[in-house]
Amino acid sequence: MFIRIQRGSSIPVSRQMDAQIRAQILAGSLRPGDQLPSVRQLARELAVNVNTVLRVYERLSAEGFIDLRHGDGTYVAERPKDADSSQLAERRREFYLELDALVRRGLMLGVTAAELPQRLAESIERVQRDASFINPLGRNNEASS
Amino acid sequence: MSRPAIVVQHLRQGYGRNMVLHDVSLEIPRGQTFALLGRNGAGKTTLIRTLLGLLRPSGGTVEVLGLDPALKPLEIRSRVGYLAEDQAMYGWMTADDMTRFLAPFYPTWDAGLASELLDRFAVPRHARIKHLSKGENVRLGLALALAHRPEIVILDDPALGLDPITRKQFSRDVIEHLQAEGRAVFYSSHLLYEVEAVADAVAILDQGRIVRAGATEDLQREVKRVVLSPEALAGRPSPANLLDVRRDAARIAVTLDDSGPWIAGLRADGVEHVVEDLSLDEIFEAFVIGRVDGWPKSSTPLNAAVA
Numbered sequence: 001m002f003i004r005i006q007r008g009s010s011i012p013v014s015r016q017m018d019a020q021i022r023a024q025i026l027a028g029s030l031r032p033g034d035q036l037p038s039v040r041q042l043a044r045e046l047a048v049n050v051n052t053v054l055r056v057y058e059r060l061s062a063e064g065f066i067d068l069r070h071g072d073g074t075y076v077a078e079r080p081k082d083a084d085s086s087q088l089a090e091r092r093r094e095f096y097l098e099l100d101a102l103v104r105r106g107l108m109l110g111v112t113a114a115e116l117p118q119r120l121a122e123s124i125e126r127v128q129r130d131a132s133f134i135n136p137l138g139r140n141n142e143a144s145s
Numbered sequence: 146m147s148r149p150a151i152v153v154q155h156l157r158q159g160y161g162r163n164m165v166l167h168d169v170s171l172e173i174p175r176g177q178t179f180a181l182l183g184r185n186g187a188g189k190t191t192l193i194r195t196l197l198g199l200l201r202p203s204g205g206t207v208e209v210l211g212l213d214p215a216l217k218p219l220e221i222r223s224r225v226g227y228l229a230e231d232q233a234m235y236g237w238m239t240a241d242d243m244t245r246f247l248a249p250f251y252p253t254w255d256a257g258l259a260s261e262l263l264d265r266f267a268v269p270r271h272a273r274i275k276h277l278s279k280g281e282n283v284r285l286g287l288a289l290a291l292a293h294r295p296e297i298v299i300l301d302d303p304a305l306g307l308d309p310i311t312r313k314q315f316s317r318d319v320i321e322h323l324q325a326e327g328r329a330v331f332y333s334s335h336l337l338y339e340v341e342a343v344a345d346a347v348a349i350l351d352q353g354r355i356v357r358a359g360a361t362e363d364l365q366r367e368v369k370r371v372v373l374s375p376e377a378l379a380g381r382p383s384p385a386n387l388l389d390v391r392r393d394a395a396r397i398a399v400t401l402d403d404s405g406p407w408i409a410g411l412r413a414d415g416v417e418h419v420v421e422d423l424s425l426d427e428i429f430e431a432f433v434i435g436r437v438d439g440w441p442k443s444s445t446p447l448n449a450a451v452a
Binding site: 005007008009010011012013014040043044046047048049050051052101104105107108 | 313317320321324325337338339342344345361362365366374395396417419422423424425426427
């Protein structure tokens with residue numbers, strides 16, 4: 001598991017950790033049964049507050065992403081397939097909200113509504129030119145359906 | 146046992162024009178890592194010296210481990226670990242000498258632990274202290290501050306003068322040896338990006354006053370910057386916890402605390418706006434040097450704003 005904490009970011013540390021662990025599980029780079037570092041190990045490695053790490057693990061455990069086995073360790077949980085797809089739906093809803101925010105920002109910067117579709121088309125072209133940009137979440141979804 | 150490690154109520158320090166602390170109140174539960182943030186001269190060291198019983202309060206009360214530090218300074222010093230901002234140590238002594246020298250001052254001094262900590266923190270034992278690097282010096286200070294198994298550890302700007310790698314290593318040591326063992330840690334700093342990841346809670350001290358205290362993530366959730374057009378803002382009452390207002394030709398950026406209700410109001414009224422998350426640095430800046438005099442005058446009639 002790789003986690004990169006950006007200090008001094010406007011995104012709180014716990015949200016950065018939560019998002020990265022979640023994404024690695026959803027993308028399949030962390031598989032069910034894989035062991036995660038202990039709270040103390042991870043806190044030390046990342047130089048992050050112990051309680052912050054514990055909170056992130058507890059949240060992920062409550063949502064069924066990981067198992068906190070007392071005295072044994074922390075493992076990536078077996079997840080029912082529909083859980084992943086509802087999670088994916090949730091992620092997509094978030095994405096649409098971000099898209100709205102982006103459009104709103106563009107409009108405030110003076111990008112016209114008429115110009116936006118053309119910009120979006122160009123952006124899609126740029127992204128598709130490099131296959132590695134294809135969302136791993138999308139790939140994971142196809143594989144599991 | 147559930148009694149907080151530190152309770153400060155309405156503390157004042159200084160007199161007349163030379164007030165250093167005005168009405169400072171804070172509470173630090175056992176097991177919490179608490180960071181006091183402030184610019185140089187904000188009063189951080191004065192507050193710390195008061196907690197250690199080195200200064201008698203001009204007003205208000207201070208309680209550390211249930212004791213009044215001004216009345217029981219020796220008992221406080223034996224139960225609290227303290228790392229001073231730039232601690233003066235005898236440069237001609239070695240780290241080993243230093244641990245032997247300090248041992249008789251502390252009833253609970255643990256020589257075995259002292260030796261173990263020197264090893265764990267990779268402090269050279271037989272070199273004279275004046276030849277140690279800045280980082281080794283701070284780690285020696287931390288080892289000495291922990292060797293009597295204190296219930297609270299107070300660190301006065303410990304990362305001052307350390308390079309980024311050593312600073313991060315120091316944060317790791319604090320996390321591993323203090324936090325993970327459930328001890329209360331009180332530290333002062335002006336390096337916000339280090340504090341952000343390590344502290345449970347922070348308080349911002351500015352000109353002798355606590356202007357905001359809370360869990361770091363609560364601060365980031367509650368303090369936001371909202372960017373909108375001046376027309377959208379015209380006629381709206383200014384929010385209660387306004388911290389900063391900035392404008393350029395086309396937009397106004399409003400930074401406010403407890404932003405939820407005000408933003409909900411904008412949304413309910415269909416006002417175009419962008420909400421921006423802030424880093425702890427930006428939040429600190431808003432509290433300490435934010436200016437609210439840029440709020441638009443409410444002379445514009447409401448219906449003119451709609452047009």
